[in-house]
Amino acid sequence: MPQETFTLQIRQIRLETDDVLSFELASPTQNPLPVAPAGAHLELHLPGALQRSYSLLDEGLGGCYRIAVKREPQSRGGSAWLHSQARVGQTLQAQAPRNDFALNEHAPESILIAGGIGITPLLAMARRLNRLGHRWSLHYAAPSPDRMAYRDCLQALAADGHGSLHTYCSSEDRRLDIAAVVRASGPQAHLYCCGPAGLIDDFITATQDRPPERVHYERFAARHAASTEGGYEALLARSGKTVKVSAGRTLLDAILDAGVDIPYACSQGVCGTCRTRVISGTPDHRDECLTEAERQSNEAIIPCCSGALSSTLVLDL
Ligand code: FES
Structure with missing residues (x-):
């Protein structure tokens, strides 16, 4: 089903740091906008048939949404x-905001860990x-103070509420030790991390003894290469089409080529927008958004990056 969209107008563009607008x-x-809970992201349709997700900096209560976008030298178009x-x-x-990185609003302690532009959902949190009047601490790492977007705003938030801000810049030889941050947090704390792959990997290692429901992270990009080996086919049960996936194409490419509508956004297996139910067959999971239990059940696939281990997949499309 095509996703419903609504129109937004760019009302202001601000330079936050040299490489962040x-x-x-x-x-x-x-018109009033749908409220976006902290941690939510917005799917924007950009010229050139690009669809990209951006974390929202606040809940949109003031009649506007705000996003921050880093200039990426390797940008595939959005940035x-x-x-x-x-x-x-x-x-x-x-598209209406979605939240795959939800804040637990009842936690006695919230530990927020950000790397670079990963600060955006954590600022909203x-x-x-x-x-809510709850206690939080934010650990924010960036290469240098001048590349630390929203530092002043975070300092003001920490001074206003029950928060504390800790900043780490490699230019000043102050490095974030995630394991130490996790060790210092209480056993009931909820821990959140958003940033580049290396930071998330360290966070996962540091929190492996914590209950999974108290550990939350959002990746920018997938760790695994997308499945483009091809050599299998997908039977699309609802549309009655059979799609051959050839080498060099993702399953999502093949489905779109067949004229079947499927929502997608990041195309990197991170956001979960393209999640599809698997009726039969064995997926080759390469995503970052299904849980381990979901991957093992083989009941869902992320077709923008995952493929098939069986010769045929039957999908609910
Ligand atoms: S489009 Fe984001 S996970 Fe597939």
Whole structure:
């Protein structure tokens, strides 16, 4: 099913650091926006048939959403377009915010760990925790102070509420020791991490003895290469089509080529937008969004990056 979209207009663009721009997006007709819980992301449709997810900096209560986008030299289009082509007044289509990185609002202690632009969902969480009057601490790592977006804002949030901010810059030889941060947190603490792959890997290692329901992370990019070996076919049960997946194509490419509509956003196995039910067959899971239990059950597949170990997959599409 095609996803419903609504129109947002770029109302303001701000330079936050040398390589981070923030965008304020509002309804051009002043319609109220769906509220976005802390940690949620927005799917934006950008020119060139690009669809990209961006974490929201706040809940959209003031009638606008705000996102921050880092200029990525390896950008596959989203960051490049927003940094070089986007202008105030332009309109974009968006899908209602989704939250795959939800904040537990009843935790006695929340530990937030951010690397670089991974600060965006954690900033929304710090704001929300302040509103709830809960205790939080944020550990924020970046290469240097001038590349630390929202540092002043976070300092003000920490001073306003029950938060504490700890910053780490490699340029100042202050390095984040995730294992030490986790060790110092109480056993009931909920721990959150967003940032580059290495940081998330360290976080997973440091929290392996914690109950999984208290450990939350959001990756920017998948660790595993997408399955593009091909050599299998997918039977799309609802549309009655059979799709051959050839070498060099992902399962998602093949499904879209066959004219079957399937929502997708990151195309990297991170966001979960393209999740599809598997009726039969054995997926070759390469994603970062299913849980280990879901992968073992083989009841779902992330077709933007995963393929098949069996010669045929039957999908609920
Ligand atoms: S599109 Fe994001 S996981 Fe497939």
